[in-house]
Amino acid sequence: MQTSAPAVAITGLVKRYGDRTAVDGLDLTVATGSVTAVLGPNGAGKTTTIETCEGYRRADAGTVRVLGLDPGDPAQAARLRPRIGVMLQSGGIYPGARALEMLRHTAKLHAHPLDVDELAARLGLDSCGRTAYRRLSGGQQQRLALAMAVVGRPELVFLDEPTAGLDPHARQATWDLVRNLRRDGVTVVLTTHHMDEAEQLADRIAIVDGGRVIAEGTPEELCRSDAADTVRFRARPGLDLGSLLKALPDGTAVAESTPGSYLVEGVVDPQLLATLTSWCAQSGVMPEQLAVGRRTLEDVFLELTGRDLRA
Amino acid sequence: MSTTSYAPQPGAAPLGRMLRAQTGLETRMLLRNGEQLLLTVVIPSVLLVLFSAVDIVATTGPGARVDFLAPGLLALAVLSTAFTGQAIATGFERRYGVLKRLGASPLPRWALMTAKTGSVLVTEVLQVALLSVIALLLGWHPHGLGTPSGAVAVLLLLLLGTAAFSGLGLLMAGTLRAEATLAAANLVFILLLLAGGVIVPLSRFPGAVRPVLEALPISALSDGLRSVLQQGAAMPWGDIGILAAWAVVALAAAARFFRWE
Numbered sequence: 001m002q003t004s005a006p007a008v009a010i011t012g013l014v015k016r017y018g019d020r021t022a023v024d025g026l027d028l029t030v031a032t033g034s035v036t037a038v039l040g041p042n043g044a045g046k047t048t049t050i051e052t053c054e055g056y057r058r059a060d061a062g063t064v065r066v067l068g069l070d071p072g073d074p075a076q077a078a079r080l081r082p083r084i085g086v087m088l089q090s091g092g093i094y095p096g097a098r099a100l101e102m103l104r105h106t107a108k109l110h111a112h113p114l115d116v117d118e119l120a121a122r123l124g125l126d127s128c129g130r131t132a133y134r135r136l137s138g139g140q141q142q143r144l145a146l147a148m149a150v151v152g153r154p155e156l157v158f159l160d161e162p163t164a165g166l167d168p169h170a171r172q173a174t175w176d177l178v179r180n181l182r183r184d185g186v187t188v189v190l191t192t193h194h195m196d197e198a199e200q201l202a203d204r205i206a207i208v209d210g211g212r213v214i215a216e217g218t219p220e221e222l223c224r225s226d227a228a229d230t231v232r233f234r235a236r237p238g239l240d241l242g243s244l245l246k247a248l249p250d251g252t253a254v255a256e257s258t259p260g261s262y263l264v265e266g267v268v269d270p271q272l273l274a275t276l277t278s279w280c281a282q283s284g285v286m287p288e289q290l291a292v293g294r295r296t297l298e299d300v301f302l303e304l305t306g307r308d309l310r311a
Numbered sequence: 312m313s314t315t316s317y318a319p320q321p322g323a324a325p326l327g328r329m330l331r332a333q334t335g336l337e338t339r340m341l342l343r344n345g346e347q348l349l350l351t352v353v354i355p356s357v358l359l360v361l362f363s364a365v366d367i368v369a370t371t372g373p374g375a376r377v378d379f380l381a382p383g384l385l386a387l388a389v390l391s392t393a394f395t396g397q398a399i400a401t402g403f404e405r406r407y408g409v410l411k412r413l414g415a416s417p418l419p420r421w422a423l424m425t426a427k428t429g430s431v432l433v434t435e436v437l438q439v440a441l442l443s444v445i446a447l448l449l450g451w452h453p454h455g456l457g458t459p460s461g462a463v464a465v466l467l468l469l470l471l472g473t474a475a476f477s478g479l480g481l482l483m484a485g486t487l488r489a490e491a492t493l494a495a496a497n498l499v500f501i502l503l504l505l506a507g508g509v510i511v512p513l514s515r516f517p518g519a520v521r522p523v524l525e526a527l528p529i530s531a532l533s534d535g536l537r538s539v540l541q542q543g544a545a546m547p548w549g550d551i552g553i554l555a556a557w558a559v560v561a562l563a564a565a566a567r568f569f570r571w572e
Contacts, residue, residue, distance in 0.1 A: 055414075056411065078419065081415060084321075086415040091409070092409060092412030094404065095403070097336070097340065101336075108329070109329050109418050110321070112320040112322060114315065152321060153317065184317040186318075
């Protein structure tokens, strides 16, 4: 990845709808050529942020620069539009237009479009090319919108929940496309509330909640953070955790999360496991389903927001 | 699988290509829509045949019944496409995010509006051709087309009528919900059909309401077309003035109040 100006630079973005503050001082930088996932629950401000970058919303405060241009300025937005690809969260296509007709039309609005038939085949749209948009399945509609976002060979693509409602096969095709875009130097900004999607695709993840970025980094950085790896096991309920805690190193936490389910959090190394199992031996406890785990993005999110991501 | 390269090579297509593509798409969408065809083709044709053949409403002016009715139904054709059809289609495009998505494409908004106007004009040419053939088969003898001023007057009336009705249709589509636009555009179509001098002469209405009805754009269009095509008059300046005023006000209001989402 070459060092160059960021593809997207957002500082202190604020957007209000009446009394409601949708985005509340959001900062985000997207490096050119990278894939960035904006992760957060519904209502976190993901779509508002993306749509401000696309020129649909005017910022109430803060600055937004996309490819060095201000999407809130009509003249600059006009220069920006041919350079970006946009996939809306839903809709955006004439209900009576046929799938390939619409893709071909979008290609005609661009100077050097991709080969329409090849792109359609890649996304599995060739078999429904003559079907009207309103008769396509939800997954086919999503893939058509995705194809329309990339057909003009943009430098930067905004995908708002590109895999929402897709079956595993279609989801894989979408992931492959995003990986190929990255391989060829296209910058991708996508929103999602699927943890695995963000972990699979993104160079960097911004976790958004309440209209702000509450954590940002590579998937590894976010999951590693300050230790807190886990050991889970099942045993009879009501073990004396006090004596276990005394045996374990300082900074380790032990809890019975539900009756009979135990969670040990700390720096999990072989020494800790040995201590744990010898305590079990002394106490006459058989630790069943003993599992050593790394913190997942799901845990990180839960910890940061106190809420489940899909809630 | 082949190795498509997605390497960026962005850029807008030449304006002419974008305009042609968008006009073609808009026209196909319009002609493919069954309800729209009912409105733009079937209703005017059926009314022309029915009212020419059967003495339901007494017509006025010289010539046969069809000489009164044909100009009125040409006016109705403009109303159905430029106003009713365009309002309904644009209202639903707005609701389905079509206009929003196009707003992020290289196509400028004015070019989208130009393309919409182009597709309305293409449809009107087809309507005028069809209605003229039907009317000629029914014995229509149009006047005024032999002189340059008559032909120019007819063209000018049709264009100004299209501008006025497009402005009103887009104003409605850009401010109301899609369902409200659907209902209101159809209601206005029926009211103007009945009270705009299309098939019922305005002289049949009470004197008190006549000045109001005569100021409607549909009345100006049907009266203007009739004064040339039925009576062989030269430029009907009064009707042209009324249509021009409606066009300016409606288009300005649409430009001011149209909301894209």
